[in-house]
Amino acid sequence: MKASIEWIKAHAKIFKTIFLVAVVVIVFGELISIGKTVNINQLKNSFADIPVYKIILMGVIGILSILPMTGYDFTLNQMLDLKHKKSYILETSWLVNTINNIAGFGGLVSIGLRSEFYTKEKNSKEVLGALSKILLFLESGLSIFSLISFFMVISGTTESFLRQYWVWLIGGGLYFPAVYLFTALKKKGLLGGLQTKFRLQLALSSFLEWGGVLATFLVIGWFMDVHVSMWNVVPLFIASSVMGIVSMIPGALGSFDVMMILGMSNLGIPRETVIVWLLLFRLFYYLIPFALGMVLFFKNIWTRLDSRYDSIPKELTLEIFHKIEVFMLYFSGIMLVLLATIPQAFSELKWLQHLNFFRYHAIVQFPNIILGFSLLIMGRGIAARVKRAYFPTIALLSIAIVYSWLIDFSPAAVVLLSLMLIMIVVSRSELFREQLVYSWEWLTIDAIIIGTLSLLYIAIGVYNLPSFPHHRNGRTISFFLFPSEKLWFSGFVAIIIVSLFILLFVRYLQGSKKQMGIFLDEQKVLAILDKFGGNIDSQLVFLKDKSVYIYNDGKEDTVFFQFATYNNKCIVMGDPSGKKEDFENAYYQFIHEADQWCYQPVFYETNEDSVMTLHELGYDFIKMGEEALVDLDTFTTSGKKMKGTRAVLNKIAKEGYTFEVLETPFSETDMQAFRQISDSWLGDRKEKGFSLGFFSESYLQRGPMAVVKNTDGEIVSFANIMPTYTKEIGTIDLMRHHSDKAPSGSMDFLFVNLFEYMKNQGIRYFDLGMAPLSNVGNSRKSFIQERMAYLIYEFGSRFYSFQGLRDYKEKYASEWISRYTLYSRDSWIAYVMIAILLIDNRTIEKDGTVARNRKKRWLKF
Structure with a gap:
């Protein structure tokens, strides 16, 4: 027993x-x-x-x-x-x-x-x-x-x-x-x-x-x-x-x-x-x-x-519900507008009948158009996951259900709208964004849908005019025929009314229009750099043309990002600066907060370590070029490769030009000399910012200045040495020469002397900067985005010497480091590149400010 x-x-x-x-x-x-x-x-x-x-x-x-x-x-x-x-x-x-x-x-x-x-x-x-x-x-x-x-x-x-x-x-x-x-x-x-x-x-x-x-x-x-x-x-x-x-x-x-x-x-x-x-x-x-x-x-x-399974099934289900409800909102809106636009087509085309859940009566054309376009814009709010879209969508669907039941009875429509209502209530947690930033991607989709429907309605109105040719020759497209001009005009008025509603609703969804980041807080940024170090791009933060996002580990500030915003894209310049152990957490927090406020970070010119981290967070990447490093321990001007450079250097030295490194603070006389050289070098061109430095006295006073002087002791070329907050790599930012007074080859003279100077400072590598689109998309197996970039490289070489820049740096470079741009999978690469282009080519005024007003740019589609 x-x-x-x-x-x-x-x-x-x-x-x-x-x-x-x-x-x-x-x-x-x-x-x-x-x-x-x-x-x-x-x-x-x-x-x-x-x-x-x-x-x-x-x-x-x-x-x-x-x-x-x-x-x-x-x-x-x-x-x-x-x-x-x-x-x-x-x-x-x-x-x-x-x-x-x-x-x-x-x-x-x-x-x-x-x-x-x-x-x-x-x-x-x-x-x-x-x-x-x-x-x-x-x-x-x-x-x-x-x-x-x-x-x-x-x-x-x-x-x-x-x-x-x-x-x-x-x-x-x-x-x-x-x-x-x-x-x-x-x-x-x-x-x-x-x-x-x-x-x-x-x-x-x-x-x-x-x-x-x-x-x-x-x-x-x-x-x-x-x-x-x-x-x-x-x-x-x-x-x-x-x-x-x-x-x-x-x-x-x-x-x-x-x-x-x-x-x-x-x-x-x-x-x-x-x-x-x-x-x-x-x-x-x-x-x-x-x-x-x-x-x-x-x-x-x-x-x-x-x-x-750690709430993964719930998250997947809510995500599926969200996608279904967005599709159904757009689908229902399109069907209602088409029903009011081409009612005859729903009688003649069987496949269109099967797709449609609604019914049509002439007396309900006006509300059909109002409801249809309203469902479309509500679909955008729900698709964008904006909290503010929840109650208006609930109210609109409730009205649509009552309308479908009492005015234009359609059981299928009632069931469909009720299911949408239930799914939106159940998946409310998917609406987490505090505001809407209308991205170019969303605007393109909505413009195609709403624009096509509106143009179709107008075209049908024109087609039904008594003076239109088909009335004379008797040839007509039956489902383009409209019951009456008066009825068409009422629908046209409805489109005008709903257009105003769309503008007001978008403004409502935009909320407080909060921007990411803060203006430069020098004390906090310097504390991070002094304690945890930085990189070759860290010093660019002091140009003050970018916003700053600071990560705190709960005890102290340890990491910061520098970025500029255009449309819904926060273009982050380079890798984060600060404590490397906190980079992953800082990335996650920055992306999460940006997502909450409806922005999409784009990480520009990052290294391979950042690629691996961000790819795990759902980011795609494209190679943007290669960065040239000079190994100062092994660099030499001897050998056949440097024969031409040696001749130039010897010629400049014989003419009495000298190299010198000036320490801060610079005198007023020196600063005026730097200004004259910069203006001469620029000519009619405008200063650019973001990924490159521009002439700013406060910025240049932050580090030593390498200069070339003539026999009279007059400065004819200069390059500001950028603090990298690391003993491993040194680099420069602005490198300019007087168009009339500087000898040919003064940049080579400056570089070679800088290499020797930094080697004596105990620095191992000198960063010559990036060669854009270098070795990008050469392989048939490369990403399609990179293959397109290769075409730009080949075509663009006619206007901008990509290959010439690569060749110039090649004679000094000991190794090349790949640089990447990472972007959200929800972004379109074309719009990402346009945003980078616009940010990277912003005009800088002589007072060091960005030419365009930042607040106005937030509203720009």
Whole structure:
């Protein structure tokens, strides 16, 4: 015996699985059986004769009658001292009891399910004892009603034929007293030791349960206007239920129904009426509560699954819902506008009929256009995931549902719009953005859709003018014909009105128009650079032509980004500066915050480490070029490769030119000399900023200046040495020479002397900067974006010497480092490149400010 018990314990999971599968099979089979007994036509006819409010009340009472059954499960949790939440007990209890109502088997199914839901962490013997006691009390309520019915029958207050059921009633009535006395007297064992309060709780739950069952049946008959004495129905119902329970037939189907039909017929109720009564009882007490139970069941399964896989299923589902609702908003809007624009086409083209869920009447053309375009712009708000779009979309869909139901009745449209409404409510968490920044990508899509629909409507109006040629030659396109000019004009007015609404709604979605980042805080930025270091681009932040985003690890500022914003794109210059260990967290926080405010960061000229990090965060990349590094330890001007450069250097040195490094602060005289050289070098050209330095006195005063002087001690060329906040790499930014006074080759003279100077400073590499589009897209296997960039490289070389720049740096470079641009997968690469081009070529005024007003640029599409 002991070995058998151990074997059962070892295979408990298998038995549980078999049990659950058996329950599913039984329930499915009983649903089929119930389905066979339900005559749909009879139900339709019955519903047609019963007022709607009565049907609703039947459903409410049927649902309320299930609630007392939850008392078993609350008592079970007390008996076993379980700590389940009340909401969990309520949900699982509803599921257990509604399944048990269908499956039956004297409550055995409910006991198995309760064991699965509540008692996994408890001792099996203790659990078995508690469940066995509950099983004993499940029918105690029916027993009490049996006793009551027995006295009703023998008292002579009922029809005489009901006395034949006294045996069933007394038999059922004796069950409760026997169980109560047995559990009260037995102090130990599997069925013993049940406290008085638990006995009373279980008995009360069962009594209320059967009271609910009886009340549901009686109320349905009352609402059907069946005139029969309750004193006769109650004993008949209870006796039939006892027979059904004794027979152990799932759901008491068969014996209960037969007894009720025969008994009610003896009471003078037509057989057809009794059948409908029973059908409605099955529907409102069994099927509808069971359907709600299934909803709770799948919710329970879903919660477990979602918890097991770290909420990924929920996120995927909400994402799918979001995409579906966006598609349906756009689809519905397009269909409504087309319905008002080419109504004849929906009659002639069958495929268009199948696509359309709406109906058309001439009188509703105006609201069709208003609703159609409104759904389109609401679709944009939802697609952009803007919080502010939620309530207006809910309101518009509600109006559309009422409109489709009352004005232009279309059941399919009502169902479609209702599903959209439900999905938007369920997936509200997907709307997380605080404002709308109307990106070029979104504007392109919406302009194509809304513009095409508007132009089509106008074109059809022109086509229907009396003076149009087709009226003279008799050749017409039938579905371009419009009912009347007056009707077309009303639609045109609707387009004008909805255009104003679209502009106002977009302005509403834009919200506070918050921009990312802050203006340069020199104290914070310098603290990060001094403590954690920087890179070759860090010094560009002091140009003050970019915004700054600072990451704090919870204790101190450790990382910053420098960027400029155009449209919805935050173009980040280079790699982040600061503590490398925090780069990944800083990237994540910056991207998350930008997404919240509807911006898309674009990371311009980053290294390979950043590519790997950002690719994991959902970014695509394109190679932008290669950066030239000079190994100062191995650099030499000897050899055949540098023969021409040596000749130039010797010539300049013989002419008396000298190299010198000036330290800050620079005198007013020196600064004026730098200004004259810069102006001479620029000529008619304008300063550029962002990825390159421009002439700014405050910026140049931040680092040493390498200069070339003539024999008179006059500065003719200069290059500002950029602090890189690292001992590994040195570089320069502005490198300019006087167009008249500087000798040919002065830049080579400056470079070679700089290499020697920085080598003496202990610096290993000199950064010559990037060669744009160098070695990009050469391979047939390269990304399509890079292949396109290669074409730009080849074509652009006619206007800008990409290859010449590469060749110039090649003679010094020891190695080349690839540089990349990373962009969100939601962006279009063409618009990303345009934004970079516009940012990188902004004109800088002589006072060091960006030519265009930044606030105005925010509004620019």
